[in-house]
Amino acid sequence: MTTLFFIEHANGQVSDQSLKAISATSQIDGDVHGLIVGSDIDSVVAEASKIEGLSKLMHVDDDSFNNILAENLTQLILNISGDYEYFLAAATTTGKNVMPRLAAKLDVSQISEIIAIEGPDTFIRTIYAGNAIATVQTSDPKKVLTVRPTAFKSAVMGSSGCEITKINAENMPSISEFIGEELTKSDRPELTSAKTIISGGRGMQNGENFELLDKVAEKLGAAVGASRAAVDAGFVPNDYQVGQTGKVVAPELYIAVGISGAIQHLAGMKDSKVIVAINKDEEAPIFDVADYGLVADLFQVLPELEQAL
Amino acid sequence: MKILVPVKRVIDPYVNIRVKSDETGVETENVKMSMNPFCEIAVEEAIRLKEAGKAEEIIAVSIGNQSCQETIRTALAMGADRGIHVLTEEKIEPISIAKILSKICEQESPGLVISGKQAIDGDNNQTGQMLAALTDMPQGTFASKIEIDSDKVKVTREIDGGLQTVSLNMPAIITTDLRLNEPRYASLPNIMKAKKKPIDQKSPEDYGIDVTPRVNVLKVIEPPKREAGIKVENISELVEKLKNEAGVI
Numbered sequence: 001m002t003t004l005f006f007i008e009h010a011n012g013q014v015s016d017q018s019l020k021a022i023s024a025t026s027q028i029d030g031d032v033h034g035l036i037v038g039s040d041i042d043s044v045v046a047e048a049s050k051i052e053g054l055s056k057l058m059h060v061d062d063d064s065f066n067n068i069l070a071e072n073l074t075q076l077i078l079n080i081s082g083d084y085e086y087f088l089a090a091a092t093t094t095g096k097n098v099m100p101r102l103a104a105k106l107d108v109s110q111i112s113e114i115i116a117i118e119g120p121d122t123f124i125r126t127i128y129a130g131n132a133i134a135t136v137q138t139s140d141p142k143k144v145l146t147v148r149p150t151a152f153k154s155a156v157m158g159s160s161g162c163e164i165t166k167i168n169a170e171n172m173p174s175i176s177e178f179i180g181e182e183l184t185k186s187d188r189p190e191l192t193s194a195k196t197i198i199s200g201g202r203g204m205q206n207g208e209n210f211e212l213l214d215k216v217a218e219k220l221g222a223a224v225g226a227s228r229a230a231v232d233a234g235f236v237p238n239d240y241q242v243g244q245t246g247k248v249v250a251p252e253l254y255i256a257v258g259i260s261g262a263i264q265h266l267a268g269m270k271d272s273k274v275i276v277a278i279n280k281d282e283e284a285p286i287f288d289v290a291d292y293g294l295v296a297d298l299f300q301v302l303p304e305l306e307q308a309l
Numbered sequence: 310m311k312i313l314v315p316v317k318r319v320i321d322p323y324v325n326i327r328v329k330s331d332e333t334g335v336e337t338e339n340v341k342m343s344m345n346p347f348c349e350i351a352v353e354e355a356i357r358l359k360e361a362g363k364a365e366e367i368i369a370v371s372i373g374n375q376s377c378q379e380t381i382r383t384a385l386a387m388g389a390d391r392g393i394h395v396l397t398e399e400k401i402e403p404i405s406i407a408k409i410l411s412k413i414c415e416q417e418s419p420g421l422v423i424s425g426k427q428a429i430d431g432d433n434n435q436t437g438q439m440l441a442a443l444t445d446m447p448q449g450t451f452a453s454k455i456e457i458d459s460d461k462v463k464v465t466r467e468i469d470g471g472l473q474t475v476s477l478n479m480p481a482i483i484t485t486d487l488r489l490n491e492p493r494y495a496s497l498p499n500i501m502k503a504k505k506k507p508i509d510q511k512s513p514e515d516y517g518i519d520v521t522p523r524v525n526v527l528k529v530i531e532p533p534k535r536e537a538g539i540k541v542e543n544i545s546e547l548v549e550k551l552k553n554e555a556g557v558i
Contacts, residue, residue: 067473069475093451093467100442103435104404104440109524110433112432113432126432127431128432131532132326132531133530134528135527136524138524175445176447180473181474190469231487237471238486239470239471244432245427273557274557275538291539292541293538295540301544304544308544
């Protein structure tokens with residue numbers, strides 16, 4: 001049996017999420033082949049080829065893949081699917097967009113956001129926003145999986161690269177078109193790869209007050225996140241959202257400010273190594289999961305925290 | 310143009326989940342049920358498109374046991390025109406749901422299917438993409454904005470790191486993200502009116518779909534509990550603990 005792993009990249013680097021998720025393949029017997037797409041990415045391809053455990057890397061050197069369309073990437077993987085038993089990708093917005101489409105084309109179920117591999121056909125994943133953990137076994141001949149990156153350690157890079165082959169994009173459907181992208185500009189690390197995260201909730205009261213978090217984040221080299229309540233209230237864009245319907249994170253240090261700790265938020269951050277909660281309501285459920293809790297008015301203590309760092 | 314909106318009945322998002330002690334699943338007996346929040350957003354978006362004159366008819370579909378009729382009635386009370394209920398007692402998986410929906414698409418020829426991006430019970434996030442694959446339609450997942458322009462639909466998608474806009478040939482499948490809209494509450498007169506709107510009852514066999522599960526749930530357990538730590542008095546104590554005790558700053 002052979003595994004195909006779809007490797008993502010951005011800004012001239014292999015994505016951290018792919019590097020973590022690809023570690024899951026070490027628990028599946030057989031060879032692992034990588035697939036990477038995009039033009040003018042030779043240095044990324046060279047880097048990706050060094051991922052330990054990878055025996056072959058296929059590169060689609062085609063500028064129509066610089067922005068990924070689910071319809072085209074699915075067709076591309078289908079073209080080469082005959083040789084593979086396992087298809088894996090990180091559970092990013094790209095992985096989640098493409099892998100179910102691929103599974104349906106292969107007439108198999110897809111298993112989403114696995115957090116562990118129990119056996120060749122048995123996987124563990126969370127359901128109900130992380131309130132329950134299910135062990136599931138598939139009877140499908142081909143397994144299409146997305147992997148929750150925070151559940152795995154980053155893959156080790158070897159000293160030499162594996163074989164790289166170029167493949168062509170054939171039989172592409174022309175039913176969708178990329179129009180544009182608007183990426184949130186930030187000097188801060190990405191939420192999903194940051195070692196420290198400071199997040200704000202409804203207690204921040206408005207979007208301007210997130211500046212208080214930005215200042216602390218600057219001192220800590222942290223990413224800034226938010227609860228769904230803060231996103232729903234329009235304080236910050238959705239890509240700030242930490243939680244089951246947003247991003248699932250597991251940094252070394254997570255500071256929750258003005259966040260009550262709804263189940264849906266906890267599901268996205270409770271695997272953090274150290275959790276700090278700052279909230280003026282001492283009954284807030286966030287304190288039940290926090291290693292260090294501070295019952296205080298955030299508007300008073302955030303500037304103090306910035307000063308103290 | 311018709312818009313098809315699949316809706317799912319799930320445990321209400323504000324109910325605390327209890328895992329059954331025999332590890333076979335999550336307790337659903339005597340638990341408050343609601344329409345999946347992402348499906349509500351899908352119904353709302355379909356209604357707004359109809360109100361804007363872009364669509365003529367909204368069909369709400371639900372697949373599951375008898376009580377799914379209530380979920381369809383909720384969609385009808387919000388403003389959908391008619392319902393299709395595919396009755397089954399089987400625990401039905403996304404691939405089977407997508408297959409049934411693809412047959413309904415063949416019969417109804419909707420210009421758009423708008424579904425929730427995921428249901429908050431299984432957290433699969435698959436059905437829309439699978440339906441798109443089976444019908445060979447393009448897909449606009451995790452939508453935060455939808456604009457119809459003659460035979461194309463422009464979808465702004467919530468992606469990691471920001472927003473992406475794609476243009477899809479219609480018919481197309483769209484799945485909703487949180488910021489697309491804020492769903493309305495059904496008014497009492499509309500709830501009364503919804504009782505008279507038609508719901509077709511069907512079965513998976515009517516569509517020739519075998520819904521036997523392919524994925525067997527071996528066990529369901531509670532996640533490990535995280536212990537509460539300590540309270541600190543002030544910022545200087547917090548910073549001291551983070552530096553010297555936890556060693557994370």
